[in-house]
Amino acid sequence: MTAEYAVQMRGITKRFPGVVANDNVSFEVKRGEIHALLGENGAGKSTLMNMLGGLYRPDQGEITINGEAVYFSSPRDAIKKGIGMVHQHFMLVPTQTVAENMVIGASTGFWLSPKKLYADIAAVSERYNLPIAPDAKIWQLSVGEQQRVEILKTLYLGAKILIMDEPTAVLTPQEVEKMFVTLREMTKNGHTIIFISHKLDEVLSIADRITVLQKGKVSANVAAKDVNKAELAKLMVGREVLFRIDKEAAKPKDDVLVLKNVSANNDRGLPALRSLSLNVRAGEIVGIAGVSGNGQHELAETLTGLRHVTDGVIEINNTGIQNQPPLAAIDQKVAHIPADRNGMGSAPTLSLSDNLIMKSYRAAPVRKGWRLLNAVARNTSEDLIKQYNVATPSIDVEARLLSGGNLQKLILAREISAEPTSIVAVTPTRGLDVGATEAVHQRLISERDRGAAVLLISEDLDELLSLSDRILVMYEGQIVGELPPDEDRIDEIGLLMAGGVQEAQA
Amino acid sequence: MDETLIFIFTIIGAGLRTGTPLLFATSGALINERAGVLNLGVEGMMLVGALGGFAISYATGNPWLGVAGGMLAGGILSILHGFVSISLRGDQVVSGLALVFMGRGITSVFGSRYVEIRDVPRLPTIELPFMKSIPVIGESILDPLFGSQNIVFYIGLLTVPAVWFLINRTRPGLYMRAVGDYPAAADSVGINVLGQRYLWVFVGGLFAGLAGASLSLAITPLWIEDLTAGQGWIAVGLVIFASWNPWRAALGAYIFGALRRMPLDLQAVAWLPFASNPILGVWLDMIPYLFTILALVISSREATRQRLGAPLALGQPYVRGERGL
Numbered sequence: 001m002t003a004e005y006a007v008q009m010r011g012i013t014k015r016f017p018g019v020v021a022n023d024n025v026s027f028e029v030k031r032g033e034i035h036a037l038l039g040e041n042g043a044g045k046s047t048l049m050n051m052l053g054g055l056y057r058p059d060q061g062e063i064t065i066n067g068e069a070v071y072f073s074s075p076r077d078a079i080k081k082g083i084g085m086v087h088q089h090f091m092l093v094p095t096q097t098v099a100e101n102m103v104i105g106a107s108t109g110f111w112l113s114p115k116k117l118y119a120d121i122a123a124v125s126e127r128y129n130l131p132i133a134p135d136a137k138i139w140q141l142s143v144g145e146q147q148r149v150e151i152l153k154t155l156y157l158g159a160k161i162l163i164m165d166e167p168t169a170v171l172t173p174q175e176v177e178k179m180f181v182t183l184r185e186m187t188k189n190g191h192t193i194i195f196i197s198h199k200l201d202e203v204l205s206i207a208d209r210i211t212v213l214q215k216g217k218v219s220a221n222v223a224a225k226d227v228n229k230a231e232l233a234k235l236m237v238g239r240e241v242l243f244r245i246d247k248e249a250a251k252p253k254d255d256v257l258v259l260k261n262v263s264a265n266n267d268r269g270l271p272a273l274r275s276l277s278l279n280v281r282a283g284e285i286v287g288i289a290g291v292s293g294n295g296q297h298e299l300a301e302t303l304t305g306l307r308h309v310t311d312g313v314i315e316i317n318n319t320g321i322q323n324q325p326p327l328a329a330i331d332q333k334v335a336h337i338p339a340d341r342n343g344m345g346s347a348p349t350l351s352l353s354d355n356l357i358m359k360s361y362r363a364a365p366v367r368k369g370w371r372l373l374n375a376v377a378r379n380t381s382e383d384l385i386k387q388y389n390v391a392t393p394s395i396d397v398e399a400r401l402l403s404g405g406n407l408q409k410l411i412l413a414r415e416i417s418a419e420p421t422s423i424v425a426v427t428p429t430r431g432l433d434v435g436a437t438e439a440v441h442q443r444l445i446s447e448r449d450r451g452a453a454v455l456l457i458s459e460d461l462d463e464l465l466s467l468s469d470r471i472l473v474m475y476e477g478q479i480v481g482e483l484p485p486d487e488d489r490i491d492e493i494g495l496l497m498a499g500g501v502q503e504a505q506a
Numbered sequence: 507m508d509e510t511l512i513f514i515f516t517i518i519g520a521g522l523r524t525g526t527p528l529l530f531a532t533s534g535a536l537i538n539e540r541a542g543v544l545n546l547g548v549e550g551m552m553l554v555g556a557l558g559g560f561a562i563s564y565a566t567g568n569p570w571l572g573v574a575g576g577m578l579a580g581g582i583l584s585i586l587h588g589f590v591s592i593s594l595r596g597d598q599v600v601s602g603l604a605l606v607f608m609g610r611g612i613t614s615v616f617g618s619r620y621v622e623i624r625d626v627p628r629l630p631t632i633e634l635p636f637m638k639s640i641p642v643i644g645e646s647i648l649d650p651l652f653g654s655q656n657i658v659f660y661i662g663l664l665t666v667p668a669v670w671f672l673i674n675r676t677r678p679g680l681y682m683r684a685v686g687d688y689p690a691a692a693d694s695v696g697i698n699v700l701g702q703r704y705l706w707v708f709v710g711g712l713f714a715g716l717a718g719a720s721l722s723l724a725i726t727p728l729w730i731e732d733l734t735a736g737q738g739w740i741a742v743g744l745v746i747f748a749s750w751n752p753w754r755a756a757l758g759a760y761i762f763g764a765l766r767r768m769p770l771d772l773q774a775v776a777w778l779p780f781a782s783n784p785i786l787g788v789w790l791d792m793i794p795y796l797f798t799i800l801a802l803v804i805s806s807r808e809a810t811r812q813r814l815g816a817p818l819a820l821g822q823p824y825v826r827g828e829r830g831l
Contacts, residue, residue, distance in 0.1 A: 054696075055826070076696025091691040093684050095818065104684055105695030112675050157695070268813050 003067030012061035036207035054078030084154025144175035173494035252281035256453035262312030287468030295477035335420035348400035405436030515650035525763020531741035534713020541706035542686035546602030549738025550609020555718025580715020595823035686817035
């Protein structure tokens with residue numbers, strides 16, 4: 001008799017220094033189903049799946065695959081048992097071809113003949129109806145195509161059980177639809193799919209069954225048809241969650257932040273912004289939607305003086321700041337909440353107090369002549385920590401020891417306490433749990449209501465729709481469309497994000 | 507007319523010869539860099555290779571055993587760099603520099619007794635007298651180029667396509683590139699990233715040792731302190747100049763070999779200012795070093811490096827994601 005369950009993990013416990021990532025977790029997946037593993041960041045989803053994928057070993061508990069007990073000591077063991085993992089950050093070598101990436105885990109012999117490889121890969125891609133050019137380099141492919149390569153790669157290696165780690169995070173809505181179709185087809189062919197996510201709508205629309213993890217423990221195991229969104233959210237977070245942020249209509253005033261025909265290059269010296277123009281008025285939140293890598297990063301850097309422009313004008317409060325040091329932007333009271341919290345947003349090895357005065361140290365009261373007044377700095381810091389609910393034992397702790405959510409609160413405290421006239425926020429809630437996300441969103445709204453001009457750059461469409469007063473879509477360094485934050489027009493936004501200008505306007 | 511041609515091609519032929527150790531060293535450095543490990547210690551590994559080769563050839567009377575010993579000496583020294591940079595995740599620049607000082611120190615201590623020796627068994631020179639008899643281009647071009655070259659020159663010629671093939675058309679080469687560009691991807695399919703890096707660092711060391719041994723047993727068959735005279739540094743610079751491509755590396759090695767050799771040959775030309783004024787020759791001597799400095803300055807800029815096509819994970823130790831990811 002063939003086992004009913006493709007995967008059974010029983011009593012799994014995994015500890016990392018200082019945390020119990022998985023606490024006596026049991027997780028069972030029937031053959032041929034799409035099983036969602038739902039949970040907040042840090043709930044232990046990835047840890048659990050990394051044990052199934054052979055990257056970690058459980059401290060306690062047992063794993064059976066198709067009824068057979070297994071012990072994995074490396075990913076290779078897991079691959080041999082038919083387990084394939086599609087990682088959230090694609091495990092593809094960008095400089096190599098599709099074919100090279102696919103055969104790297106296989107054992108096809110010593111010599112690699114491109115011709116033969118391409119033929120092999122083309123055959124696999126046809127069999128699973130996932131078209132791909134075998135000779136294309138990974139970096140030339142769109143994110144959706146790269147994901148297809150990842151899926152094909154695991155299939156090529158003989159995977160019957162696919163683990164997909166937050167596969168939709170980087171896709172446009174249309175690409176998500178396409179992927180769902182692919183996944184359903186795969187289950188018909190006898191594949192089993194484990195779908196990791198923290199997005200409730202997605203999980204409800206794709207999964208047959210759902211296992212919910214909360215703080216390292218299983219909080220529910222239900223059939224998708226038996227639950228609704230609110231119930232799932234409660235199971236995931238442990239309390240009721242507000243899905244919509246209450247905010248009043250924006251009352252925009254004068255232009256604060258204006259870009260006129262700005263062009264700039266990326267780190268490789270290639271054009272990243274192409275004659276881009278936009279404006280943000282006091283008292284409104286303008287959202288920038290776009291697939292990552294279309295110039296958002298460079299846009300934020302030019303606005304904060306971190307990147308030179310090759311052409312065009314950037315005006316903040318009617319003062320040109322292009323090609324001036326970051327100090328020019330700071331003097332115009334531009335707050336910057338960068339995507340990279342540890343590298344750019346904070347100095348990881350300095351204390352919270354030092355991090356908090358990093359912008360205000362230049363002026364009184366922290367500065368007196370050539371001295372920094374330590375007592376003042378500490379008092380200010382203590383106040384900010386309280387005001388912004390940063391959970392920490394003391395202000396002398398190194399910033400690197402804060403969790404993502406607390407670190408983001410710290411950065412917000414520093415940036416917003418200076419009462420900025422404009423705020424450039426880049427993916428401000430990425431990787432934060434629901435509670436911290438709520439806090440960040442509330443802050444941005446209250447800053448808007450105070451009269452700040454907020455530019456919100458995000459890859460999370462839900463976030464953009466709920467916070468923005470206007471949405472601009474960015475594609476290949478240009479603004480290709482402006483839409484109101486209307487949920488019904490999400491398809492239109494998706495098309496614009498994918499570069500379909502004509503289709504969207506037709 | 508013929509005389510001029512012969513003279514020009516003799517100089518080029520000498521350049522090819524001088525460039526051969528550089529070719530080995532550059533190929534080796536290219537290999538370990540493609541696997542993500544920067545090893546600035548090429549100079550040190552060349553020195554131990556040169557002395558090791560010389561000493562073993564002298565002791566055994568067999569220059570090929572010398573070559574093997576020299577390669578092994580370079581390889582062993584490279585493992586030290588591997589341990590610091592791969593296992594201990596130390597700074598690769600510092601560790602590489604330390605390797606240079608170590609190579610210098612070791613060879614200076616153990617090399618003193620070999621300085622006076624002039625009759626070491628050398629690698630054979632291959633005479634091809636038929637080159638002269640080829641019509642038209644034989645006497646003036648082919649003979650000065652290939653008529654009398656040491657065997658290492660031919661080994662060098664074979665090395666270039668072999669290295670290209672290894673990198674681009676074999677499974678080990680695929681692993682090399684994967685651990686050099688995106689080690690996490692290699693790790694996720696069960697490739698031993700650290701093991702691969704050790705392997706390629708060792709291969710790089712073997713090549714550097716071969717470069718040294720070919721110097722002391724063929725190109726300038728003697729031992730003096732600091733025999734390599736900065737060629738290891740030029741190799742490091744050439745890898746960048748070559749954009750990590752073995753064909754371009756070979757081209758660069760030959761050009762710099764020629765540049766190195768030329769001041770010597772040009773002193774014989776009466777109408778050039780170099781003949782009468784040795785000071786000017788000194789300027790020519792500087793060119794390789796100026797180039798190396800330039801190459802290192804350029805390559806130290808992250809943005810420029812990306813544009814030149816450096817291996818993406820070059821210089822970064824690999825740590826498997828501690829949590830999440």
